[in-house]
Amino acid sequence: MIESIFKSEEDIPKEYIPTKNIIQKEYLINGEMRIWDGPLNEVMSPIFVKEKEGLKQRVLGSTPLLTEKESMQALDAAVAAYDMGHGYWPTLSVGSRIEYIERFLSKMKEKRSKVVNLLMWEIGKNLKDSEKEFDRTCDYIEDTVKGLKELDRRSSGFEVEQGVIGQIRRVPLGVALCMGPYNYPLNETFSTLIPALIMGNTVIFKPAKFGVLLIKPLLQAFQESFPAGVINIIYGRGRATVGALMASGKLDVFAFIGTNKGANDLKKLHPKPHRLRSILGLDAKNPAIVLPDADMDVAIDECIAGSLSFNGQRCTALKILFLHSSIVEEFNQRFIERVNALKAGLPWEDGVSLTPLPEPGKVDYLNDLVEDAGEHGAAIINEGGGASNETFFFPAVLYPVNEKMKVYTEEQFGPIVPIVPYDDEQEAIDYVVNSNFGQQLSIFSNDSKTIGRLVDVFSNQVGRININAQCQRGPDTFPFNGRKDSAEGTLSVSDALRVFSIRILVAAKYNDSSKQIINDIVSNGESAFLTRDYIF
Numbered sequence: 001m002i003e004s005i006f007k008s009e010e011d012i013p014k015e016y017i018p019t020k021n022i023i024q025k026e027y028l029i030n031g032e033m034r035i036w037d038g039p040l041n042e043v044m045s046p047i048f049v050k051e052k053e054g055l056k057q058r059v060l061g062s063t064p065l066l067t068e069k070e071s072m073q074a075l076d077a078a079v080a081a082y083d084m085g086h087g088y089w090p091t092l093s094v095g096s097r098i099e100y101i102e103r104f105l106s107k108m109k110e111k112r113s114k115v116v117n118l119l120m121w122e123i124g125k126n127l128k129d130s131e132k133e134f135d136r137t138c139d140y141i142e143d144t145v146k147g148l149k150e151l152d153r154r155s156s157g158f159e160v161e162q163g164v165i166g167q168i169r170r171v172p173l174g175v176a177l178c179m180g181p182y183n184y185p186l187n188e189t190f191s192t193l194i195p196a197l198i199m200g201n202t203v204i205f206k207p208a209k210f211g212v213l214l215i216k217p218l219l220q221a222f223q224e225s226f227p228a229g230v231i232n233i234i235y236g237r238g239r240a241t242v243g244a245l246m247a248s249g250k251l252d253v254f255a256f257i258g259t260n261k262g263a264n265d266l267k268k269l270h271p272k273p274h275r276l277r278s279i280l281g282l283d284a285k286n287p288a289i290v291l292p293d294a295d296m297d298v299a300i301d302e303c304i305a306g307s308l309s310f311n312g313q314r315c316t317a318l319k320i321l322f323l324h325s326s327i328v329e330e331f332n333q334r335f336i337e338r339v340n341a342l343k344a345g346l347p348w349e350d351g352v353s354l355t356p357l358p359e360p361g362k363v364d365y366l367n368d369l370v371e372d373a374g375e376h377g378a379a380i381i382n383e384g385g386g387a388s389n390e391t392f393f394f395p396a397v398l399y400p401v402n403e404k405m406k407v408y409t410e411e412q413f414g415p416i417v418p419i420v421p422y423d424d425e426q427e428a429i430d431y432v433v434n435s436n437f438g439q440q441l442s443i444f445s446n447d448s449k450t451i452g453r454l455v456d457v458f459s460n461q462v463g464r465i466n467i468n469a470q471c472q473r474g475p476d477t478f479p480f481n482g483r484k485d486s487a488e489g490t491l492s493v494s495d496a497l498r499v500f501s502i503r504i505l506v507a508a509k510y511n512d513s514s515k516q517i518i519n520d521i522v523s524n525g526e527s528a529f530l531t532r533d534y535i536f
C-alpha cells in the first residue's frame with residue numbers, strides 16, 4: 001500500500017537511521033582538508049518520515065556551495081601536481097601508482113556500511129542494490145589494477161618493424177575532471193576516476209547532484225592515500241564551479257556521465273576543443289523488441305528487470321517495449337500482474353524493489369508524461385499504476401503507445417513502461433534508426449534466423465545488442481558505449497585505461513649503434529620509460 005509507504009522513525013531499524021544532520025564543510029584541495037564557511041546546500045532525502053504533524057521529508061545534512069574561486073584553486077592544485085607531465089604522480093612507476101590505489105581501496109572498504117546506508121537515504125536505492133554498487137566498485141578497482149599490470153606486461157617489450165625498433169607505452173593525458181550521475185553516484189564516478197588516477201592523470205572530482213554526502217566517508221581515505229594535488233574534491237553548483245574549470249582551457253580530460261544537454265553546455269566552454277578528450281556516458285532510450293515467437297516467460301522476466309530495476313533510473317533501462325500485436329495481449333496481461341506484484345517500500349525493507357525517487361519534481365514530470373500519453377490514446381493498464389505519494393510513484397504501464405506521445409521519444413528515466421504494438425518489425429527498426437540515441441537494445445525471439453537478421457540490421461545502430469536479455473552495462477570487462485547522442489568513447493576495465501592515456505613511441509633505426517644505446521639504457525636502468533621491467 002503506497003499510502004503507508006513512509007514510516008515513523010520508531011519503525012525504521014536502528015542500524016539504518018542515518019546520523020542526524022550531517023553538516024559537511026570539508027572539501028579536499030591540494031591534499032588539505034579545507035573547511036568552508038560560506039553557504040551550504042541542503043541535502044534532502046527522497047524518504048519522508050511520519051511525524052505527529054504528518055509526513056516530513058528527511059533532511060540529511062548539507063554540503064559546501066563552493067564558488068568559482070575554490071574550483072580554480074582545485075584546478076591550480078591539479079595543474080601543479082601534474083606539472084606539465086613532470087610532477088611526481090605522472091612520472092611515478094606503474095607499480096608505485098598501483099600501491100597508492102590499493103591503499104585507497106583498503107581504506108574505502110572500511111567505509112562500506114556508511115556509504116551503503118547513505119546510498120539508500122540519498123537516492124533511495126534498495127539495500128541489495130546499494131551493497132552491489134559498493135562491492136561492484138571495489139571489484140572494478142581490483143580489476144583495473146589487474147588490467148594495468150597486464151597492459152604493463154604487454155608494453156615491456158620492443159618491436160622491430162621495417163628497420164625501426166620501438167617501444168610503445170601508455171602515458172597520462174594531464175588534468176582530468178570527473179563527474180558521475182546520481183543513479184550510480186559511487187560506481188559510475190569511480191569507473192572514470194580510478195582509471196584516470198591510475199594512469200597518472202591528476203583529477204578534480206565533483207560528486208553527482210544527489211548521492212553527495214556518501215562521498216564524505218571517503219574524503220579522508222582520498223586525503224590519506226594520495227599525494228597532494230593528485231585528487232581534488234569540490235562541491236557546489238555546476239555553473240559556478242565546473243563552468244569556470246572548462247572555460248580555463250586547462251583541462252585535458254572531461255569524463256562526464258549525465259545528460260547530453262549537460263555535456264554539450266560544458267564542452268563548448270572549453271576554448272581549445274582539440275586539447276580536450278571527452279569520455280561521455282549520456283542519455284538513452286533502449287527498446288526491447290519482442291517477436292511473435294519469443295519465449296514469453298523469458299521476455300517478461302527480462303522486461304520487468306530491464307524496465308523497473310531501481311525504478312527505471314538506469315541509463316541502460318528498457319525505456320520502450322515493442323510487442324508484436326499477435327502476442328501483445330497475453331504479454332500485457334502477464335506483465336502487469338508481475339508489475340503489481342513488485343514490492344514497494346523503503347530501501348532497507350526485505351524484498352523491496354520500488355522505492356521513492358530522488359529528483360525533485362520527478363513525480364510531476366511522470367504525471368505529465370502519462371497525461372500526454374492519455375491525450376493521444378494510451379491508458380495506464382495496470383491497476384494502481386501512476387498512483388503517487390510524495391516522492392513515490394507506482395509504475396505506470398502505458399498502452400498502446402504511439403509516436404505522437406512524448407514518452408515515445410523522451411527518456412523517462414523513471415517507472416513508466418510504454419508498450420508499442422507493431423505488426424511489421426520495420427516499425428521497430430525505423431524507431432531505432434531514427435532515434436537520437438544508440439546505446440543498446442534487446443531482441444526477444446527463439447528463431448535463430450530472425451535473430452541473425454536483426455543483429456545485422458542493428459549492428460550499425462547501437463553499442464550492444466542483447467539477445468533474450470535485458471540491456472545492461474556489465475560485465476564491466478565488456479565494452480560499454482553508445483552511438484549518436486548516447487556516448488563518446490568506450491568504457492570497460494581495459495578501455496578506460498586506454499581512454500585516460502595516450503600511446504607514446506620511442507623509436508630508433510634498427511642498427512648496431514641504436515641497439516647498443518638501447519641495450520645500455522635498459523641494462524643500466526637509465527630510463528623509467530625505456531625498460532623491460534614489468535610488474536607481476
Ligand code: G3H
Pocket residue numbers: 183184188313314315316471472473474
Ligand atoms: O545508468 C547507467 C548504468 O551504466 C547502468 O548500469 O546496466 O549495470 O545498471 P547497469
